[in-house]
Amino acid sequence: MSDIQIAQQATMQEVSQLAEQRLGLAPQHLEPYGRYKAKVSLDVMTEMADRPDGKLILVTAISPTPAGEGKTTTTIGLSDALNRIGKQSLVCVREPSMGPCFGLKGGAAGGGYAQVVPMEDINLHFTGDFHAIASAHNLLAAMIDNHIHHGNELQLDARKIAWQRVVDMNDRALRDIVVGMGGTANGFLRQDRFDIVVASEVMAIFCLSNSLHELKQRLGDILIGYSTDGTPRYAHEIKAHGAMAALLKEALKPNLVQTLENNPAFVHGGPFANIAHGCNSVVSTKMALKLSDYVVTEAGFGADLGAEKFINIKCRKAGIKPDMAVVVATVKALKYHGGLALKELAEENLGALQAGLANLQKHLDNLQQEFGLRCVVAINHFVQDSDEEIALIENAVKQMGAEAILARHWAEGGAGAEALAHKVVAMLEQDSTACDFLYPDEMGLWDKIGEVAKRLYGADQVVAEKKVLDKIAMLNEQHGSMPVCMAKTPYSFSSDAALRGAASNHTLTVRDVRLSHGAGFVVVLCGDVMTMPGLPKRPAAERIDIDDDGTITGLF
């Protein structure tokens, strides 16, 4: 059965009952969106401020491959399993972006028997958060061009506008555009672009803000461009932040849905993992920690990018720390890292698997030694995996100072991840020191980049052209205390996607840096960053359909 068929057969519990019975939320805290989705009032945070936090489990992974690792399914499956073995667990994942749903990827609400539902709603529009973010973003864009059109009091330099426009669609034609054609009534001609909405700085701000107050302040701090004399100009100077925050008022409330097994799930926020930090919202994670004994969450891409930014950016700004990490690996992906081609992955190959384990080893070393974070490896099971391959991973991981547990949640739901859940509980019952940031706030930007590159990526050196070094030095003066948001290929520890396994002794080239002043980080670009995907020759949209009764097909 396809994912959507499994999802459509789910028997869902009314969200009001789920909220009350499972999270102790009173009706006044809940704003239902239909019968199976609800937003939860931020008042919960104030009322429950004195409650102790639950345990935070970060699901991360080896370097991603075309073979797929199953981070989201493992996150959902583990939470279902924790609930099955009698623990109270809440899953926190990102909202899918519609654009990719219509392209290659299909839905992004888990898969197999580890999904969040209602799947179609979550993939299409959901509770409107991304639309609200796009509206706030585009309001600011319209106000900037309008400011220039009506006299340009701030003397904005039309060549140095730092704010583009967004749409939640894979639309390559909008990557590089000219706006303001058609004469004086239409404003000034200038070059512009549209990004996909998940690449919006508003999305990053939304996901990093601890409150509506902080959200508005961060929106006001967005750098919109420079005056002709070089003065940086911010969103609050054109009075856009109040209306932008008003547009995001409802969106900021966490979305409560459920897994296929009727366990609660927060699905909230979803910034790109390249030019932003790739984690669900701070408000939903922090609320989850007040509402549940165990909170299972994930971060985008492999641990070199996802876990690093989860800890160094999200946790730093939210004042939280993960209590342990689950590192997802698959036999197929490890063989791919061991050098096999995609079409060779279905066959047993212990040599390739052994070679590919270097990738897992490096991620484990990073998490355990550099961050001081306890780890367990989850082997996300595929039907083609041989017993010998599984055993090989289990033995190898033991020698890495950790344990690997086979998990069959994709095929079996929470029951398939019970062993993993038992292990997680056992590990969390032992005392442990808190995980550390990789670098302190007061370290300079260039040194922060070096820490990440050398300690996590295995680079020998970091280089950049003089103009980039100058830009970093300039940003360092005003914004040196910000964390760095690394943007590089997720497919390799290096900046060369072709280098599988555990690339080492490589040189990391910093191509450019960008200030996300409102979000509060400096984006470090090590390679090309795509902020607007395109559709493939046969987009998924062609297969998506709806019948007269409203049943959707073709999402997967």
Add this chain to the structure above:
Amino acid sequence: MSDIQIAQQATMQEVSQLAEQRLGLAPQHLEPYGRYKAKVSLDVMTEMADRPDGKLILVTAISPTPAGEGKTTTTIGLSDALNRIGKQSLVCVREPSMGPCFGLKGGAAGGGYAQVVPMEDINLHFTGDFHAIASAHNLLAAMIDNHIHHGNELQLDARKIAWQRVVDMNDRALRDIVVGMGGTANGFLRQDRFDIVVASEVMAIFCLSNSLHELKQRLGDILIGYSTDGTPRYAHEIKAHGAMAALLKEALKPNLVQTLENNPAFVHGGPFANIAHGCNSVVSTKMALKLSDYVVTEAGFGADLGAEKFINIKCRKAGIKPDMAVVVATVKALKYHGGLALKELAEENLGALQAGLANLQKHLDNLQQEFGLRCVVAINHFVQDSDEEIALIENAVKQMGAEAILARHWAEGGAGAEALAHKVVAMLEQDSTACDFLYPDEMGLWDKIGEVAKRLYGADQVVAEKKVLDKIAMLNEQHGSMPVCMAKTPYSFSSDAALRGAASNHTLTVRDVRLSHGAGFVVVLCGDVMTMPGLPKRPAAERIDIDDDGTITGLF
């Protein structure tokens, strides 16, 4: 008090109670969006197919002026008044577009003590319908450029793409743009534009469809452009309509909210009244007629445009007819039509008023004689109006064969419109012949334009350049049975906005015609049509704000 202050003081009833107690809707028919908004399942239509329809009251107006007529407030006030005098009434209005909220206009959910609430939600995002419409629209746009990029099987001529993009924002910089710059990876360079979402043909289709089935069919029928050999190409040929309909699945369900006096209101759909027909959705109007004895609705602009298109387009496609019309007039606006300047309107001026009554007379004649529709005039009261001015209108309207009733709903809510409600009920209790379309389907397009221009606008003749006449003749061959959707200035019966009162013996110039193939009408452009507004020098967005508790200010 400002509109938003009045709205925020409202004591709202839970929407589930409102639905059950006032409309007899069972919980399974309702999908709550928060506690005060809900979508109503289209299954209601099937289950209640045998019920008799209620009475349909169309609120329309004299030609609009900067002084304002108050069509929406009268619609809401009349429905509140009908409920006050013991009748069951449901109001059906359009959803506001966010763009204008941030520009000059502020909110569009009524005003004073005649509003629909929650006002902030209705003005900002509401239940996400417009976002869904924008997504469906932009998905088709992305798929068109993607089709051209990946081999262009349909041989689409990039110079003849008939489908642009949309955003719900007043953004003049997007009126005329170039897309696809930046090299081969970004597709083919071509000129394009963004319209505001209410100008989207998807919006018109959405509002004219009787079912999800019809919606999908009409989406598939959208003309996307022409092949290099001149063949028209449609959305279904690039398989976009299924995914577009899936995106609109939830949106198509009518939105139930309430008036300040806790009476039910459907707020659903909102196509532009110039290049589209300017009425709320057919599904909400038809559902309302099953659920309520009286249904009060409105149509955009004055009766020459709004009522004409309501009857000739919406009613024709929905198979419904209004039972009577309420024509809204104000002392100020009539004096403006009588030749006064804006700053002179506050002072009594019986001469100007008398002269301006010609505008009202022509609208009444049109409705009563050309459409055969019963009418009552509602004088929407302003504090500056003198008793003599009111009396003058009352007497004049009597001589026009109708009655004028003073209505004070803006200041007094439903209580201020009770006299109007009594008159409406009395008129509807008398037998009447059904109102007529102005022209039959089988009349040719050019003759249809002539019927509207000569009988309603008072034009002597209709003219067009040869190339426009040729285009009309060409469209007439395939699409001659479609109604015409007139797009001209709303400020005059003529195509010259400066001609106030009841312009007659003028010449109507048809500048161009456009086929809205999916919506099923031919747009007749008599003058410039703005499909993307701009923001003013001091946009309302600058004043909109939100405090730490989530209270929004500055919407008005």
